[in-house]
Amino acid sequence: MNQSPIKVFITGAANGLAEVREGLADHPDVELVGTAADPVKAGAKLAESAAQVILHGTTANEHVPAPEVEAIRAVTAAPIVLVTSASANSLLSEALQAGIHDVVLLPQLTDGIVFTIKKAHSLAAGRAAGAAGKAASHAEGKVVTLFSPKGGSGKTALACNLATLFARRHDRRTLLLDLDLQFGDVAIMMGIEPEKTIYDLVMARRELDSEALAGYVTAHQSGVHVLPAPLRPEDAELVTEERLGHLFAVAKESYDVVVVDTPPFFHGPVLSTLDRTDQLVLVASMDVPAIKNVKLTLQTLDLLHYPKDRRHLLLNQTGSKVGLKKNEVERALDLKVAFELPGDKDLPSSVNRGVPLALANPRSGLVKSMGEIADKLVPQRVAADAKKKKRRGVR
Template structure:
């Protein structure tokens, strides 16, 4: 009888060991001798192992990490080669890692040293459960695009605050996508310095799916995930219409809401975004040049056959005394203002601090207006369902 592929009636689980941490080498040797697993390869660095990882029937990846928090980069590198379940192995202080791993694309976390039998059990369990999809079946996130044909009207302030409100106060799984591809500053307004951007995602090899997307986003304290703009303006052109269309499709499967910050142009990626936009927030101000451009934008949207009933006019800095009234704006644009957002000192202060006003100054008039807007953008049925869920939890 051969012990190569079966133990009794059990099939051996094909595993691959990557990364490094204290105790990993001893574990690797023990697993190599163990009858219930077949070590198909190992490598201290994830990237080096690409040829073997790509090979056929790999069932579980055991990845050692020295990081005390979730090693999102390392997970993303593994995901470029395989969709097999990942078990993270760590040693030392790893409480942050354990916490973050709950929502991450990993099947289990084991702190070394461990009895080999425990590890083999976790391996067998992970191989049976298979890959845990991040996407909830039937989820179809709403795409909320924040646009204005004029610079400086408040698109980024609006999108960062709105996304924070969706995540923090409405309990929505929220993605903030920075489509101001050349000069995006959404991450800065959130006080984040992410090392991965939409550029890294679109140039990464392999098919895009929810797991891969998760490896390139950065979590903010509010609970939102951000996919920032490229770090260098010249990298913007690699974010093509096709890549963006796929990205939005995948994001819709993983998130309840996708808030898109934009630049003041109708470029290719923006057109692809419009095709998938459920709510277009058209940001307007109380000044003649902005009004003129918003009017032109409305005409362009009509030419593009963008459905008028998806456009929401947002009057930013609505309370500024500059000799123009809301009714005049509505008259000039032949459209009703849906949301009024006041001018508030809390906004520039929070921008400079890198914390959205809606979080830092929740009592400010500005924050109340943004929270109202977040509520107003949720479809009635979804809001009811959310309330039911919160009620059940309580």
């Protein structure tokens, strides 16, 4: 399936783990992308490593080291293989219950460990594809669209982080769709190199269904499935409204949340997206031209009879003293500000590193505010339902 070496990150400590590391370092089927004795401290390093499998060494011989596993889980959805040298009676069943993929008892030949790594990787990849592939019998997914008539207002950064939060915090099956068809930056901000894009999807002859859609998305380590924009700007016009309509119908069946990033102007695909959008977030930076353009956007939405209760105004990078106040904006637009996001210098650097801030620094104030927005846009109840269904065996 995957010819390239599997990216492995080693965390924790166990007797014999150093030998395992040495063995894996020379193995052609594995690429060691990092090590960290304490996963709690390794957050950003682990998130940035794009590891596909985590080997976690533990000396706790009876119980799964829950805080360590949680720290790993907070930054990556990659499968975890527990490595221990202690004969472990209750450990195996406890580990499997805790979502650990496998337990390896040391000493072990390197080839045996590589086999376990391959097994964990292939099972996890199959599960990710299956998540998209199943036409689950749950309520339709919600479409959250970010729009701003002005470039550089923060749509893409926000789309990537909201999607990450939906997938990681609430365990929602999340699709991140890049409809900035000419100059989309979603793939680069998520730090992925997609094999397929929406261009391949619209060019395919095969009828689009959940299973086919799963073949075009790229699974990000956060759990988000990404459908990127075409690689060449000239291919954008091939993404017709008719094809998009079909894509939305199938995506709503396969996912709990579909987050859509858009270009800074209305065109056919954006209009057809609006038709299918449950929550439209209008992103505005704190400057007069941006507010003027939001005013024009609101007029267009009125002409389209776009429901008022689906429009949410978000002021981005508030807090800086730029001489514009929230109540002045509200008065000018005749619309309440639904959400505010502070400026945070860590966001541009996370964009440049290709790691969503929600993964790199989940505790930052900005991410906290984004989390509150995510909750309001798609309330928890939906996630709770999804979890219940998952327990009943829908997934």
